[in-house]
Amino acid sequence: MLLRRATVADIPHIGQLFYTTITEINSADYSPAQIEAWRGGWQNTAGWQAKLEAQYFLVAEAPDGLAGFASLCPDGYLDFLFVSAQHQRQGVARELLQALLQQAAALGLSTVHTDASRTARPFFAHHGFVVERAQQPVIRGVEIPNFRMVKPLTFLHSDNQL
Template sequence: MLLRRATAADAVGIGQLFYDTITEINAAYYSPEQVGAWRGGWQNLAGWQATIQAQHFLVAEADGALAGFASLAPDGYLDFLFVSARHQRQGVARLLLHALLAEATRLELTLVYTDASRTAQPFFAHYGFQVEREQHPVVRGVALLNYRMVRPVAAPKPDTAF
């Protein structure tokens, strides 16, 4: 598994993985109308490229294929964490999350927060995120369900070597 910073050239693949994951994985938890609204902006290359530029945006590759992506905004907002249907339950999300938490520590953030889908809420809970509140954002005129989840960033352990 290769983990690297995303580039503008990754935008097409990121958009496609976003679309595919919502369609193939998240559809188990959301209605067809909700899935359609959520995945609606997947072809917005300028939007993906702007997010790649503005955030700590990582991609995971397996055998030359895009396996997942994740991003962290400078304020500690974990904006994206998506894994392709072919790479579910292979540690991709864990690898991406740990890399973003390491970045949060490097940035000396005290808290990381996210808006987790029904699909992702158990994953985040497993890694120490707590539900702060249930939310019903309206996307393209359709109400979705997600959870604002927060997690303190663990302080780095002091160097005890003398």
């Protein structure tokens, strides 16, 4: 699998992966109305392009196509972490997360935070994120519960002795 920065040419594939992952994976944890509202902006090309330009946005390529994507804002907000239904439980999310955490360290950030879905909460907890609060954001008129989760970043400095 290859991780690389996303380009404008990736936008149709990113949008499709977003749509199908919410439809096929997140539907186990959310109602049909919530799924419909959540996936609603999947074809918003201008919105995706703005995210690509403003964020550290990565895609994971597998031999059979796009396996996942993830993004980090300069302030440490992990905006996206999606893996296709065909690539679940193959380490794709872990690799994307590691790359984002390395970027956060390079930026000198002390924490990374995200709004994790019910589906993603266990993954983030396994990787050291803690729930700060439960949330009820409204998207397209529908409440879609999630969790603000935070991961403190620790850095080892070369002058520290153990």
